[in-house]
Amino acid sequence: MPSGKLITIEGLDGAGKTTLAQGLIRELxxxxxxxxxxxxxxxxxxxxxxxxxxxELVKDPAMRVGARAEALLYAAARAQLVExxxxxxxxxxxxxxxxxxxxxxxxxxxxxxxxxxxAVRAINALATGGLTPDRTLLxxxxxxxxxxxxxxxxxxxxxxxxxGNDFFAxxxxxxxxxxxxxxxxxxxxxxxxxxxxxxxxxxxxxxxLF
Ligand code: TMP
Numbered sequence: 001m002p003s004g005k006l007i008t009i010e011g012l013d014g015a016g017k018t019t020l021a022q023g024l025i026r027e028l029x030x031x032x033x034x035x036x037x038x039x040x041x042x043x044x045x046x047x048x049x050x051x052x053x054x055x056e057l058v059k060d061p062a063m064r065v066g067a068r069a070e071a072l073l074y075a076a077a078r079a080q081l082v083e084x085x086x087x088x089x090x091x092x093x094x095x096x097x098x099x100x101x102x103x104x105x106x107x108x109x110x111x112x113x114x115x116x117x118x119a120v121r122a123i124n125a126l127a128t129g130g131l132t133p134d135r136t137l138l139x140x141x142x143x144x145x146x147x148x149x150x151x152x153x154x155x156x157x158x159x160x161x162x163x164g165n166d167f168f169a170x171x172x173x174x175x176x177x178x179x180x181x182x183x184x185x186x187x188x189x190x191x192x193x194x195x196x197x198x199x200x201x202x203x204x205x206x207x208x209l210f
Contacts, residue, residue, distance in 0.1 A: 004037075004094040005209050006086070006131070008101040010175060011139035012168055013161055014146035015191050016198060020139065021099050023199040024206075028095060031210055040089055043099035045077035048084045059158040071109035071120055078102070079127040086131070101133060103178055103186070108160070111174030112167045134209060137202050138179050139191035143168035 007024075009017045021041055028039045045055040054077040057063055058070065065073070078101070089096050102124045110120035141149075143165060150161055179186040187205040191198050 004090045004092070004096060005134045006090060006096050006098065007206065007209070008098045008103065008133040008136045009139065010100060010103045010107075010136055010186075011191060012141060012143060012146035012171055012175075014149035015139035015141045016149070016195060017099050017139055019195050020137070020191075020198055020202055021097055023195070024202055025097055027199070027203055028097065028206075028210075032095070037092060037094045039095040039097055041097045041099070042081070042085070044081065044101060044104065045074055047081045047086075050080040050084075051077035059160070061156075061159045061162060063159065065159070067109065067113040067115055070113065071105060071115055071123060074105050074109065075123045075127040078105075078124065082128050082131055098133070101136075102128060103136060103138075103175070106178060107171045107174040112163075112170040117174070133185060135206060136182075136186045137205060138175055138186050138188045139198065140172075140175070140188050141191045143172050145192055 009021055009024075011017055021043075025039055025041045032038065044051070045058060046052045054073050058065060058073050058077075086096060086098075102121070105120050105124055106117050109115050110117040146168060147165075150157065176188075179188050189198055189201045189205065193201070
């Protein structure tokens with residue numbers, strides 16, 4: 001049975017994930033074997049209707065959301081994406097580039113919200129049925145750079161972007177720990193560099209998959 005590769009992109013808000021994803025989808029498309037399905041770009045939370053609606057809820061600054069509910073909402077969005085779209089795409093041999101996945105929940109809800117990495121890992125094992133990325137690209141920027149790039153976007157910050165410096169510092173160090181524990185899967189990229197250099201580094205980290 002053909003199985004496409006699942007590549008996830010992780011990092012702080014403002015790390016440059018969206019820019020990298022757009023560059024990568026173009027480059028990966030050009031590298032696919034003739035006749036192979038084109039790669040798909042998806043984001044979390046989102047990608048299917050239920051998950052896009054959950055996205056609106058979790059981002060709404062007017063919404064009261066406790067830490068446990070937050071972790072479960074992200075996991076619910078993920079469960080639906082996995083079942084409705086991700087699993088069928090991978091089974092059809094499609095390479096999927098996914099902007100955030102379980103590692104975001106481990107860093108944001110597990111570490112920064114204080115729920116504990118292992119508790120959040122457990123609810124996500126249920127949500128994903130154990131689906132694990134073939135490779136994860138961690139875009140590493142300082143929390144200060146992330147904050148600066150976010151404010152350059154010139155739109156109102158969402159519910160999570162309104163959190164303080166301690167929150168983002170906890171996420172950054174959790175990501176570093178996750179990468180240290182799984183160096184084969186998680187490849188750290190210096191995302192303080194210009195976007196072209198980040199794209200080149202990302203492609204180098206994916207070379208052995210194709
Ligand atoms: P983004 O698409 O702009 O990155 O927005 C998603 C926001 O949700 C971002 O602030 C990170 C946060 N998030 C979590 O806290 N946990 C998760 O599991 C995911 C996927 C995202």
